[in-house]
Amino acid sequence: MRAFIITCALYALLSAVAYGQEKIAVIVNKANPTQSLTTKQLVDLYMGRLIAFPSGEHAAPLDMQLDSLLREQFYQGLTKRPIGSINAYWSRVKFSGHAKPPLTMASSAEVIKRVREIDNAIGYVKLKEVTNDVKVVYTLVQ
Numbered sequence: 318m319r320a321f322i323i324t325c326a327l328y329a330l331l332s333a334v335a336y337g338q339e340k341i342a343v344i345v346n347k348a349n350p351t352q353s354l355t356t357k358q359l360v361d362l363y364m365g366r367l368i369a370f371p372s373g374e375h376a377a378p379l380d381m382q383l384d385s386l387l388r389e390q391f392y393q394g395l396t397k398r399p400i401g402s403i404n405a406y407w408s409r410v411k412f413s414g415h416a417k418p419p420l421t422m423a424s425s426a427e428v429i430k431r432v433r434e435i436d437n438a439i440g441y442v443k444l445k446e447v448t449n450d451v452k453v454v455y456t457l458v459q
Contacts, residue, residue, distance in 0.1 A: 422440065
């Protein structure tokens with residue numbers, strides 16, 4: 318009986334945690350031929366190891382500011398690494414000159430505006446903020 322109660326309590330706790338999680342949408346311009354991206358492709362794009370979409374067209378990743386909670390949730394959910402290690406990685410890569418970090422935006426509205434205006438832009442916002450004038454190519458539950 319005790320095991321049953323503990324199991325039920327654990328299930329309720331996990332359900333509450335899962336319910337509170339917001340989805341993050343990775344968006345591209347409607348004209349972009351990319352329909353979806355894999356987790357690996359997205360990690361490679363946002364970590365500077367890949368500079369093009371699967372079609373071969375140059376990709377211009379957009380990021381949120383360093384202190385943004387959405388940025389932290391995006392990278393942790395995508396890479397399964399703490400944001401501190403992501404920041405350290407970019408410090409090393411920038412210093413070596415091997416890659417440039419994604420362009421930083423001040424808000425989700427700015428990301429959506431840029432993606433809408435620039436064919437090769439790719440960004441991330443909360444799923445509930447996505448508008449009809451951009452295309453979702455990946456959804457991440459943080």
